[in-house]
Amino acid sequence: MNDRLDRCRLYLCTPDRPDLEGFIASCIGGGVDVVQLRDKRLEARALLPRAVILKRVCADLGVPFILNDRADLALEAEADGVHVGQDDAPTQLARRILGPDAIIGLSTHTSEDLTGALDQPVDYLSAGPVVATPTKPGRPGTGAEYAGRATARSPFPVFVTGGVTPDRVDALVAAGARRFVVVRWLTEAEDPRAAATTLRQAIDSALERSAG
Numbered sequence: 001m002n003d004r005l006d007r008c009r010l011y012l013c014t015p016d017r018p019d020l021e022g023f024i025a026s027c028i029g030g031g032v033d034v035v036q037l038r039d040k041r042l043e044a045r046a047l048l049p050r051a052v053i054l055k056r057v058c059a060d061l062g063v064p065f066i067l068n069d070r071a072d073l074a075l076e077a078e079a080d081g082v083h084v085g086q087d088d089a090p091t092q093l094a095r096r097i098l099g100p101d102a103i104i105g106l107s108t109h110t111s112e113d114l115t116g117a118l119d120q121p122v123d124y125l126s127a128g129p130v131v132a133t134p135t136k137p138g139r140p141g142t143g144a145e146y147a148g149r150a151t152a153r154s155p156f157p158v159f160v161t162g163g164v165t166p167d168r169v170d171a172l173v174a175a176g177a178r179r180f181v182v183v184r185w186l187t188e189a190e191d192p193r194a195a196a197t198t199l200r201q202a203i204d205s206a207l208e209r210s211a212g
Contacts, residue, residue, distance in 0.1 A: 002103050002123035004064050004080065008033045009207070010200050011159050011181045013068075015039040016050050021057050027186050028061045030196025034159075036083055038068035051077035064103055071097040081105065081123070086113055095121040105159075109142060114150050125154055126181055129162020130172065148176025166202035173206040 011034040012027050014020075024035055037054050039047060051067050055077050058065035064080040067073055071094040074082040081103025082094050094104050104122045108114045109129075117125055127150035131141040147160040160172055161181035172180070180203060189195035 004103065005034070005124055005157050008064075008157070009179050009203050010034070010196070011036065011179065012186055012196075013038050013161075013181055013183050014187055016042060016047075017187075020050065021053060023192055024054060024057050025061065026191075026193040027196045028058070028063055030193040030198075031200025032063065032182075032186070032196050034064050034066065036066040036068055038083075044070065044073060048073050048076060051079060055079055066103060066105060074098060074102075083107070083126070091120045091122050108150060111146070111149075114153060118154065122156055124157040124159060124179075125150065126159045126161045127151070128160055128181070130160060130168075131163035144172055144175035144177070147172060151176045151178055164199070166199050169199070169202040169206045173203075173210050178207065 010032050012032045013036040016037065016039045017023060035054065035058050037051055042050070047070070051073060055065045066081045066083050067077060067079045068083050069085070069088050071082045071089060075097055082098060083105035084091060084094055085107040086109070091104055091106055098104070103124070105124045105126060106117050106120055106122045107126045108117050127147045128142055130144055130147055141162060151158040157179055159179040159181045160177040164180045164182045165185050182199060185199055186192050186195055
């Protein structure tokens, strides 16, 4: 396991936005410990400088920065890694491009995806979306049971995604989840730092109760 992920619990996935630097700094200040830039609207020429900015912010604040899909741009931006989906470039190619020390993540949505991922050259998996979400249009929710099963089966850290909010954390932890991806709870928040703090506290408290 990539040791940079060992203690990570709250993973922010965000599109580009005008206040990107301040937004990310606020979220990290509230407890986010991994950041992914995922913006399907931007072409490579526009995406690269935004990735460079985000890499600098994350490096200054001591959290890994992951770029969605584009291993080539991740290399150029000196990102810590890349996250790919089931229909994106293969993880083997991402590993060849970024090297042995990069963080490679892979999305899974079904038991078949999970089985196929277990022998991939990856450092973590995502599982979900637990509930249907606008950030994954057309993809049905997997339910909490799949998230827990993925966590139990995977030799890699598993980050549960899809509709993660403070009021859902207890049920997800009870199902077996231990790491969480958040999108709208933070990207739509009026006070991102306060929202991140609330979610991180809910996660930490649920995990402590589960362990105790």
